[in-house]
Amino acid sequence: MTTRAGFIALIGEPNAGKSTLLNRMVGAKVSIVTHKVQTTRARIRGVAMEGEAQLVFVDTPGLFKPRRRLDRAMVAAAWGGAADADIVVLLVEAHRGVTEGVERILEGLEEIGQGRKVALAINKIDRVQPGHLLELAKDLNARYAFAETFMISAERGHGVEDLRKWLAGELPEGPWLYPEDQIADLPMRMIAAEMTREKLTLRLHQELPYQMTVETESWQERKDGSARVDQIIYVMRDGHKGIVLGKGGETIKAVSQAARAELEEFLDRKVHLFLQVKVRPNWLEESERYSEMGLDFKDGNA
Ligand SMILES: Nc1nc2c(ncn2[C@@H]2O[C@H](COP(=O)(O)OP(=O)(O)OP(=O)(O)O)[C@@H](O)[C@H]2O)c(=O)[nH]1
Numbered sequence: 001m002t003t004r005a006g007f008i009a010l011i012g013e014p015n016a017g018k019s020t021l022l023n024r025m026v027g028a029k030v031s032i033v034t035h036k037v038q039t040t041r042a043r044i045r046g047v048a049m050e051g052e053a054q055l056v057f058v059d060t061p062g063l064f065k066p067r068r069r070l071d072r073a074m075v076a077a078a079w080g081g082a083a084d085a086d087i088v089v090l091l092v093e094a095h096r097g098v099t100e101g102v103e104r105i106l107e108g109l110e111e112i113g114q115g116r117k118v119a120l121a122i123n124k125i126d127r128v129q130p131g132h133l134l135e136l137a138k139d140l141n142a143r144y145a146f147a148e149t150f151m152i153s154a155e156r157g158h159g160v161e162d163l164r165k166w167l168a169g170e171l172p173e174g175p176w177l178y179p180e181d182q183i184a185d186l187p188m189r190m191i192a193a194e195m196t197r198e199k200l201t202l203r204l205h206q207e208l209p210y211q212m213t214v215e216t217e218s219w220q221e222r223k224d225g226s227a228r229v230d231q232i233i234y235v236m237r238d239g240h241k242g243i244v245l246g247k248g249g250e251t252i253k254a255v256s257q258a259a260r261a262e263l264e265e266f267l268d269r270k271v272h273l274f275l276q277v278k279v280r281p282n283w284l285e286e287s288e289r290y291s292e293m294g295l296d297f298k299d300g301n302a
């Protein structure tokens with residue numbers, strides 16, 4: 001029996017559907033998904049099996065023009081993920097086509113693509129007429145020598161099977177990198193913080209999701225088999241604290257309930273989740289916040 005294993009980095013513009021694709025490949029929600037851009041902040045690995053091949057998918061933050069320190073650290077993490085991978089899959093949104101952002105990523109690929117295969121996945125094909133797709137595939141292939149092109153809908157699952165099979169065949173021969181039943185390697189406290197951040201992001205408007213972060217401060221196992229999880233939501237201003245709490249605390253209550261339900265489902269046991277909001281005007285410049293997110297603080301230097 002010849003086993004294969006390796007890392008497959010999913011890259012693309014914010015909102016391209018990278019996390020959705022990772023979750024579909026793994027068959028579980030490992031990485032959070034929202035309709036807003038810049039949801040994923042660090043590299044998140046998810047493991048999938050295809051025959052004798054172990055595919056370790058690396059979800060990355062979207063690639064965009066960074067402005068803040070956090071943006072720079074996110075973009076560095078994304079390119080770093082691509083540089084460490086055996087295979088890179090670039091996701092491009094079918095209905096948006098070759099945007100300026102996609103052009104910039106193609107430039108970056110000239111270097112990162114050296115020494116590894118790069119596949120193109122045109123995603124969200126459910127949003128366009130099939131006629132557009134061939135033209136877009138041709139255009140993109142004229143700009144970069146992709147090893148293969150796939151038309152997929154990460155959300156609905158179209159084309160995902162073909163992509164997985166192709167990736168399995170392209171990975172190097174070698175022993176598996178994770179135990180067969182492992183699907184993720186992010187610590188549970190981080191997964192739990194991400195779940196809360198997802199629920200907050202879905203409820204908060206405009207810039208607020210980009211100005212907050214969530215950390216799991218403590219995790220206690222209880223004798224009855226349940227877990228007590230304490231998390232802190234860091235915001236930058238007093239006004240933001242009020243928005244996160246909501247009238248009579250209704251927003252934070254709803255967020256807490258939704259996050260707890262998801263966490264309980266993931267762990268298959270009871271969870272007591274306690275959320276606290278703290279104002280920390282400078283959290284975007286604190287190295288500890290970055291290590292909690294799984295990002296390199298130094299990468300955020302201008
Ligand atoms: N119609 C449609 N929507 C999709 C598809 N794949 C993903 N989406 C939606 O696109 C939005 C962004 O998906 P994500 O998976 O969070 O995108 P991402 O690339 O991880 O985004 P960032 O983490 O911000 O870089 C979500 O609302 C998804 O439900 C698809 O195949 N079709």
Ligand SMILES: [Mg+2]
Nearest residue numbers: 018019039040
């Ligand atoms: Mg994402």
